[in-house]
Amino acid sequence: ATVSEPAQKCCTENIQPFLSSILEELMGPVSSGFTEVRSLFDKEVNEIIQDFQKTNDIMKLKENVDQLMNLPFNSVKMEPCYLKVNLLQELLQDLKSRFKVYHIDFVIQRTQNFMQELMENAVYTFEQLFSPSRQADSAKVATTIEKVKLRVLK
Numbered sequence: 371a372t373v374s375e376p377a378q379k380c381c382t383e384n385i386q387p388f389l390s391s392i393l394e395e396l397m398g399p400v401s402s403g404f405t406e407v408r409s410l411f412d413k414e415v416n417e418i419i420q421d422f423q424k425t426n427d428i429m430k431l432k433e434n435v436d437q438l439m440n441l442p443f444n445s446v447k448m449e450p451c452y453l454k455v456n457l458l459q460e461l462l463q464d465l466k467s468r469f470k471v472y473h474i475d476f477v478i479q480r481t482q483n484f485m486q487e488l489m490e491n492a493v494y495t496f497e498q499l500f501s502p503s504r505q506a507d508s509a510k511v512a513t514t515i516e517k518v519k520l521r522v523l524k
Contacts, residue, residue, distance in 0.1 A: 395461055400481055403454035407485050408523060410451060411492050414438055415519040419512050426508055439497055442489040451489075455481045496522045 418434045441447060455478055462474040499518045 392465065396458065399455050399457035399461065402457075403451055403481065403485055404488065406451040406454050407448075407489050407492075410447060411441070411489065411496075412519065412523060414441060414447075415496065415515065419515050419519075422515070423512050428508065428511075431511065435497060435500065439493050441493055442486050448486065448489065451485050452482045455485070492522050 415438070418431070418438065421434055422431050458478050458481065459474060462477060466472065466474060496518055499521060500515060
């Protein structure tokens with residue numbers, strides 16, 4: 371009872387007025403990181419489509435889809451996504467001094483883990499939706515891949 375009122379007053383005066391601006395500032399790098407994940411998935415699937423249109427090789431298509439399944443674990447390809455979130459390091463330094471926010475590296479690491487998880491879900495969903503279509507007429511495969519990609523991105 372003795373601490374409640376001063377703590378409530380402190381939060382109301384010193385923290386609450388800044389919460390929306392803090393959230394907005396932090397969401398910039400987070401949003402750009404997730405947008406980069408989306409762009410990477412889109413780019414990789416477009417490359418699969420283009421390769422299939424050139425070769426019309428179903429075995430090569432299967433290899434490319436299998437490689438896509440490993441995309442979330444390909445640190446080289448995922449690196450640009452992760453770098454977008456590293457901007458949080460600078461933003462959180464200011465919060466650390468003003469609001470005693472600690473464990474900045476943990477926040478960044480968890481955000482990057484969520485990005486990897488999102489990519490895992492995207493490639494898994496793509497594979498599950500596309501898998502029944504692999505046996506389809508090869509003339510329709512590229513169109514099917516595009517439709518599945520758009521469905522996953524939705």
